[in-house]
Amino acid sequence: MFSAERQHPVAAVTKVLEIIKGNFITLVLLLFVTSGESMVSLFGILSVLLVLLVSGVLSWLRFTYSVVDGELRIEQGILVRKNIYLSKERIQVIDIKAGLLQRMFGLVEVEVKTAGSSSKAAKISAITREKAEELKSMLRTDSTGEAIDLEAEKQLLQNYELSAKDLVITSFTSGSFGIALSIIGTLFSQLDQVLSEEQMLYYLETIIPASISTNMVFYSIVFVILLSWLLSFLGTLIKYFGFTLKVYNKELIIRQGLFEQRQLTIPFNRIQAIQIKEGILRQPFGLASIILESAGYGEKEGNSTTLYPLIKKARVEDFLHKVVPEFDNPVYQSKPPQRALRRYLFRMVFISLSVIIPAWFYLPYGEYAISLLLPAILLGYAQYRDAAIGIDNGSLTIRSRDFALTTAIIQKKRIQRVSLKQNPFQKRRDLLSYLVTVASGNQGRSFDIRELEESAANKYFDWVSPEYTPQAKPGADSREIADTDTNTDTDT
C-alpha cells in the first residue's frame, strides 16, 4: 500500500509525444497549409509546441496514482478530473512497456487492463522499473483476495526463448501482408498532400498511358508485394526481438521488442482461449504460432497476445501441455458433410468475383484478374477440408481456415454465447453455421465453423448449456464418424 505519487517528470514529454502521435495528420496538414509564409509557420509551430509542453507539464502535475485497500487509484485530468479505481480482483493483464524515451531514463510504462468495455485506459506512462515491480506485486493476488505468497509466485516452471534463427524464420514467414499493404496504402494516400492536383493529372494523362504495358503492370505488382513482404519482415523482427516466455505458478510473463520493450503479465485464470495459427507461408514447413486471448479492454478488435511466435507443429501439444495445460487437448469429432462442399466453393467464387469484376472493368489489364479464380476455388476446397469441431468434457476445439489455418481451443466456462445461424439456402440442405464468442477486448472474439450438419451443430450448441449432460445416442454419433471418414477418403 502506498500513498499518492506522481510519475517521473519524463511523463510530461511522453504526454506531448502522445498528443503529437494522435494528431499527426492534422499537424502535418497544418504545416503544409502555413508553409507559404515562413514567419507565420515558425510562429505557429512554436506556439503549438509551447501549448503542448504546458499541457504536458500540467497533466504530469495533476496525475497521481496510489494503491489503497487493494485498489489501484489513478487521478488525472487538467480541467476535467478523471479518477480510475481498479480493484485488483478485476485486473486481467498487467502490461509493462519501455519505449525509446523511457529506456533513456531507465523508466517503464505500466498499463493495467480489466475486462469490460466501459472502462478507460489505466496507464502510468513513466515510472522507475522498481516502482513498477512493486506496483505489480501489490496488484497481483489470488482469487481469495489475499496477497500471493511471493516465493511460490516466483517459482519458474518453464522458460522459452526465441532463438535468433527462429526469429529470422518467424520474420521471413510472418506474411502480415495486410498490415504492410495498408501502410503502403496510407503512404500513397498522403502523396496528394505533397503533389499538387495539376502535377498528378499531368502524370496520369501523359506519362502513364505512354509507358503502360503488361510488363509494367506485372512488375509493379511484384514490386508492391516485395515491398510489403520486406516491411512485414522488418516489423516482425522488431516486434519479436528478444522474445522470452516465462511460466510461473500462477502467471505467464512475456517479454519482447527491440525499440519498445514490452513485458506482459497474464494470470492463468484470465486466459479465455488459445489459438494455434498456421499461416500460409508457415504451413508448408510445418510451423505454427500460438496466440492467446485475454479479456483486457482497449483494443476494439480483441485482445490477442502472441504466446509463442514460432513452433514446430509436432511440438505444439507438448508446448501447450507444459505452458497452458487446460488447453492441451484439441479434439476433432465432426466435419461439414460432403453436401457442404459446393457451398464452400461457391462462397469463394462469389468473393473472388467481387474483386475480379470491378478489376476487369476499371483497371488496365484487369481481365488478368480472372486468374484469381482457380486459387480461390482451391482455397474454398481447403476451407472445406480443414473445418472441424470437437468437444471433450471442458473444452471445445474449432478448426477453420480463412487463409491461415486456425485451431481454437476454448474452455466451456469461458464461452460468453453460442449461436447457430441458418439462411434459406442452408435450410434447404439442413446445414447450419456455428459460432461461439469469448471475452477479448471490447467486442469479444468469435470463432465459427460454417455448414455443419444440423444434428452435429445442435449437439455442440446444447453442449454449451450449463445443464448439458452427455447422453448416449449411438445412432447419431456413428453417423457423424461415418461422415468424417468419407471426408478423409475424399482428401487422399
Add this chain to the structure above:
Amino acid sequence: MKSEPQHRIPRTAVKAWRISGFLVSLFFWLAPIAMWVFDTEGVVDLWVYLVIVSAVLAITLLITFLIPHFRWKRWRYDINEHEIDLQHGLIIVQRTLVPVNRVQHVDTRQGPILRNYGLSNVTISTAATTHEIPALTEENAGTVRDQISRLALKAKEDV
C-alpha cells in the same frame, strides 16, 4: 436438440414497430421531395421521379407492414436458471444461447413509441456481447430483468 424457445413477444409489439418503421420511412421520402423542391428548372425527367418514388414506396411498405409482422412471428425466447435462449432473424435465422452466469448486467429501455404501448426492450450484456429481447410488456420486462439479474448474481463467476 433442445426444443425451440417457447415465449413470444406480445402482439402489440407489431403496432409499435409499424409506427417506428413508418417514421423511419418518412426520411426516405425526403430524397424525392428535396429533388422536386430544388429542381425548379425541371431538369429531372418524370420517369426518374417515378422510379425513385416507387422504390421509396416499396421500402415504406416493407418496413411498415411486412418486416414488423415477420419479426414478431420469428421471435422466441426462454429464460431459465441456467441460460437465456433466443431465436430471431428474418432471413437468416439465428438461435443464441447465453449462459446466465456470463451475464454482466441487464437493463430495460423504452423510447416514446414503446412507452405509448406500455412496452420495453430488455438488454442483456456479457463481457463480450450484447443481446436484446425487444418489446416485452413493461411488467414482463421488469420481471425478466429482475429474474436474470438475480440468477446472474447467484452464479457469480469472474471473467
